[in-house]
Amino acid sequence: MTLQPFAPAHWPAAKAIYEAGIATGNATFATSAPSWEEWDRGHLPHSRLVALDDNGQVLGWAALSPVSSRCVYGGVGEVSVYVADAARGRGVGRQLLAALVRESEQHDMWTLQAGIFPENETSVRLHEATGFRLVGRRERIGKMGGQWRDTLLLERRSAEVGLT
Numbered sequence: 001m002t003l004q005p006f007a008p009a010h011w012p013a014a015k016a017i018y019e020a021g022i023a024t025g026n027a028t029f030a031t032s033a034p035s036w037e038e039w040d041r042g043h044l045p046h047s048r049l050v051a052l053d054d055n056g057q058v059l060g061w062a063a064l065s066p067v068s069s070r071c072v073y074g075g076v077g078e079v080s081v082y083v084a085d086a087a088r089g090r091g092v093g094r095q096l097l098a099a100l101v102r103e104s105e106q107h108d109m110w111t112l113q114a115g116i117f118p119e120n121e122t123s124v125r126l127h128e129a130t131g132f133r134l135v136g137r138r139e140r141i142g143k144m145g146g147q148w149r150d151t152l153l154l155e156r157r158s159a160e161v162g163l164t
Contacts, residue, residue, distance in 0.1 A: 001051050001052065001053060001054075001059060001090075001092065001095070002048050002051070002052050002071075003050070003051055003095060003096065003099050004049070004050060004052065005050075005070075006046060006047065006048035006049055006050045006061055006062065006063060007050075008036055008040075008056055010050045010061065010143070011036045011039065011053055013057065013058035013072065014050065014058055014061045015033045015036075015039075015062060015164065016028075017058065017061065017082045017083070017084045017116070018033045018061075018082055019032075019033050019078045020085055021082050022082070022114040025119035025144070025145075026117045026119045026120045027082070027117070027120065029084065029125045029142050029144055029149070033047045036089055041065065042065055043060070043064060043065050043080075044063070044065065044066060044077060044107075046063045046064075046104075046106075046107045047062075047063065047064045047077065047100055047104045048061075048062075048063040048064075049061065049063070049096055049099055049100055049103065049110070050064050051083075051087075051092045051095060051096050053087075055108075057144070058084070059083065059084050059087040059092045060077065060081070060082055060083035060084060060087060060091075060092045060093060060096055061080075061081070061082055061096070062080065062082075062096040062097060062100040062126050063080050063100075063118075064078065064079060064080070064082040064100070064104060064109070064112070065078045066078075066079065070099065071076060075108055075109050075111065075161065075162055076106075076109070076110070076111045076112075076113065077104060077109050077111075077112050077113070078112075078113055078114065079097070079112050079114045079122075079127075080095055081096055081100070081126070083096075088122075093123075093126045094126060095132065096127060097126060097127070097130045098130055101130060101156065101158075102132065104120070104158075105158050105160050105161050106163075108161055108162075109154070109158065109161060110158045110161045110162025111155055111157055111158070112128050112132070112155065112156045113135075113153060113156075114132060114154045114155075114157040115138070115151040115152070115153055115154075116151060116152050116154060117142075117149060117150070117152075118137070118150055118151075118152055124152060124154070127154045127156075128154070130156070131156045132153060132154040132155060132156040133155065133156070134153075134154055135153040135154060135155050136152075136153050137151075137152055138150060138159060139155055146148065
């Protein structure tokens with residue numbers, strides 16, 4: 001497996017992985033995947049990665065979205081990490097997330113956060129293993145299919161960026 005920058009050509013495969021996550025009902029509040037242009041506008045231009053197998057197939061992807069347009073939050077990003085069903089349990093998510101952390105720090109990001117459904121225990125464990133800590137539970141934060149859903153807020157503070 002190799003990690004490389006997420007390019008527009010990776011979008012069809014990454015979109016399919018995202019749609020599989022949507023179908024679980026425990027990965028995102030989104031109900032459909034956006035177009036490449038919408039996805040591109042909604043994510044930071046840096047810290048976008050894909051994991052590829054030896055044949056160049058996308059195994060997973062990770063990227064950051066801004067948490068706010070206010071300049072004081074310029075170093076805070078929201079994490080997205082998705083792994084193909086067939087690639088789960090092989091360390092793809094852990095490698096992507098660790099690399100995303102390193103790359104984000106190269107772009108002066110001091111805090112990364114993730115909103116995760118409590119039912120998505122695998123994602124919670126992945127984030128905790130990569131240095132994220134549970135900040136709290138956001139109860140009934142959004143409706144999905146007519147049902148209120150909670151999310152867990154996890155964050156990771158950089159030990160290198162934003163210290164002064």
